[in-house]
Amino acid sequence: MNLRAFGYVGLGSDRLADWRAFGTEALGLQCAKATASTLRFRMDDREQRIFIDSTLPEGTGVFGWEVCDAAALDHFGAHLEDHGIAVSQAPASVADERGVAQLIAFDDPVGNRLEVFHSATVAGTPFAPARALSGFRTGTLGLGHIVFTVPRIDDVLPFYRDVLGFGVSDYMLSPFRAHFLHLNARHHSLALIETGRAGIHHLMVEACSLDDVGQALDLAESRDEVNVSLGRHTNDFMTSFYARSPSPLMVEFGWGGREIDPESWQPVELRDGPSLWGHERHWLPAEDRALAQRMRIEAAAAGARQPVQVMDGNFVRMSDTCPWTDGAREK
Numbered sequence: 353m354n355l356r357a358f359g360y361v362g363l364g365s366d367r368l369a370d371w372r373a374f375g376t377e378a379l380g381l382q383c384a385k386a387t388a389s390t391l392r393f394r395m396d397d398r399e400q401r402i403f404i405d406s407t408l409p410e411g412t413g414v415f416g417w418e419v420c421d422a423a424a425l426d427h428f429g430a431h432l433e434d435h436g437i438a439v440s441q442a443p444a445s446v447a448d449e450r451g452v453a454q455l456i457a458f459d460d461p462v463g464n465r466l467e468v469f470h471s472a473t474v475a476g477t478p479f480a481p482a483r484a485l486s487g488f489r490t491g492t493l494g495l496g497h498i499v500f501t502v503p504r505i506d507d508v509l510p511f512y513r514d515v516l517g518f519g520v521s522d523y524m525l526s527p528f529r530a531h532f533l534h535l536n537a538r539h540h541s542l543a544l545i546e547t548g549r550a551g552i553h554h555l556m557v558e559a560c561s562l563d564d565v566g567q568a569l570d571l572a573e574s575r576d577e578v579n580v581s582l583g584r585h586t587n588d589f590m591t592s593f594y595a596r597s598p599s600p601l602m603v604e605f606g607w608g609g610r611e612i613d614p615e616s617w618q619p620v621e622l623r624d625g626p627s628l629w630g631h632e633r634h635w636l637p638a639e640d641r642a643l644a645q646r647m648r649i650e651a652a653a654a655g656a657r658q659p660v661q662v663m664d665g666n667f668v669r670m671s672d673t674c675p676w677t678d679g680a681r682e683k
């Protein structure tokens with residue numbers, strides 16, 4: 353019955369031409385289909401992962417969470433109704449639009465439209481990124497992660513954790529309050545940031561090569577779209593930057609996210625801030641930016657660092673190190 357992954361996302365915007373340019377030129381997604389009201393993007397073998405819908409209000413979205421089959425979807429729907437949640441069965445026409453066999457829909461406590469589905473359609477043609485790119489890390493990890501801003505985390509967290517079954521990865525209280533939640537080995541498929549208002553903060557996609565991030569950063573800088581500088585996260589170890597999209601949300605473009613074991617993971621409080629280095633957050637108030645910078649400098653002074661997380665094909669093991677490093681490592 354459990355939710356397995358973040359399967360698709362739809363964003364409301366009537367800036368379709370801008371989104372088409374951003375999705376393909378900046379992010380490297382494949383535009384699989386464009387109509388008068390929608391854009392459909394591919395990022396892997398599936399028919400679609402990200403769509404833009406001009407009939408949805410700007411700043412809103414639909415968020416698709418995957419279960420394994422029809423029986424699991426039935427069970428999940430019944431489970432939601434047991435918790436007093438109003439669930440609607442989407443008609444076949446909507447399932448077709450989403451590129452899935454079947455879905456149900458309901459709202460979270462702050463009005464985000466959530467959809468639970470099974471059996472996404474695999475495209476009949478290979479993924480063709482819009483520009484040279486090593487590909488996106490998806491599969492069982494899902495398409496990436498989504499981060500919502502919420503008025504109060506305590507009003508929303510119990511819904512995701514206790515009703516939908518997300519596991520808490522970790523949380524922080526400073527320089528802003530945030531909770532990070534997982535469904536699978538991806539450190540977080542969802543995060544909640546307490547800002548006082550409901551909205552979509554950012555969508556993260558993960559490329560397969562560090563150079564994809566650097567090259568996307570160059571492009572984003574040339575387009576004047578960088579909103580959070582290059583940096584590395586403390587909790588999921590992602591090396592990333594954040595670009596302004598044509599909508600109010602940002603898109604985090606990352607590489608090297610860690611994997612966790614969801615069965616044995618124990619949530620912890622993050623005390624060093626959200627980033628090991630970098631990630632200058634232009635969206636934060638000046639006072640919180642200064643605090644975030646202070647936390648990074650203190651963490652660096654304390655020697656905070658983490659190994660890179662690599663996959664086959666994107667690293668070469670080197671043969672030699674220096675005696676001092678070897679000695680320091682053995683201590």
Ligand SMILES: [Fe+2]
Pocket residue numbers: 497499554556604
């Ligand atoms: Fe993120």
